[in-house]
Amino acid sequence: MKVTFLGTGTCIDTSKAQSCIMVEGEETKILVDIGVGAFMRLNDFNEINAVLLTHNHLDHNGDLLALLKARWLTGGEELLVFGPIGTKAFLESLFEAYAYLRRKPKFKVLEDPEFEIGEFKVRTIPTRHSIVSQAYIIEFDGKRVIVSGDTSPLKELMEIECDVLIHEMSLPSGRSDAHTTPENFAEVLPFCKAEIVYLTHMYPHAYEVKDKIIEQLKSVRDDIKFRIAEDLMSFEV
Ligand SMILES: [Zn+2]
Ligand SMILES: [Zn+2]
Numbered sequence: 001m002k003v004t005f006l007g008t009g010t011c012i013d014t015s016k017a018q019s020c021i022m023v024e025g026e027e028t029k030i031l032v033d034i035g036v037g038a039f040m041r042l043n044d045f046n047e048i049n050a051v052l053l054t055h056n057h058l059d060h061n062g063d064l065l066a067l068l069k070a071r072w073l074t075g076g077e078e079l080l081v082f083g084p085i086g087t088k089a090f091l092e093s094l095f096e097a098y099a100y101l102r103r104k105p106k107f108k109v110l111e112d113p114e115f116e117i118g119e120f121k122v123r124t125i126p127t128r129h130s131i132v133s134q135a136y137i138i139e140f141d142g143k144r145v146i147v148s149g150d151t152s153p154l155k156e157l158m159e160i161e162c163d164v165l166i167h168e169m170s171l172p173s174g175r176s177d178a179h180t181t182p183e184n185f186a187e188v189l190p191f192c193k194a195e196i197v198y199l200t201h202m203y204p205h206a207y208e209v210k211d212k213i214i215e216q217l218k219s220v221r222d223d224i225k226f227r228i229a230e231d232l233m234s235f236e237v
Helices: 064-073 087-097 182-191 210-218
Strands: 002-007 020-024 029-032 050-052 079-082 107-110 114-117 120-126 134-140 143-147 164-168 196-200 225-228 234-236
Touching: 029 134, 064 079, 079 087, 087 107, 182 210, 196 210, 210 225
Parallel strands: 029 050, 050 079, 079 107, 143 164, 164 196, 196 225
Antiparallel strands: 002 020, 002 234, 020 029, 114 120, 120 134, 134 143
């Protein structure tokens, strides 16, 4: 599978799109999150089969309505939208506000903890953030990629076998119940099963000290390859 970071930024970045990761199999393309700015990164918005929302914060779902409207205007197919419990009600409330779009775009919201989309097998695991949130474990052709979404680090997530872990690193230091810092990540790093860890969703003050953060993490696990995710960076698994 091919993974492309379409957006690695946060709510306050103007040089990066907000959270959005495209995962491509042979015939299926999915997005994990679609924050503000991500819509502009899509080459063909009608090719996307599904959007997997980690949670309903603006920097993770802000361009979903833009995608749905564009597909409606261009006769696109039904879009599958997966998300944690409450996603359906959340989207209904958006269409209450944008009444002119009601019942126009074709989409289906699913809150299943496990599902298949085309050749992908996907399961979710609840994460720890300021609102209900979940991580995605995506499998294709014997390979597995995990996308954490926003969360403070979880041992249960780290213990899952995977080839690549894409994990948030919002903050440069300290403790947080809702986000990841090098300190709280270091506590669960001994359980990490991934060979490669991409750090994303770094606030500017974390991004500024990215090399120091990698050094800190390397001091705990020097067998893991740590990389900083950048907009439009791609890798194959
Ligand atoms: Zn969030
Ligand atoms: Zn976020």
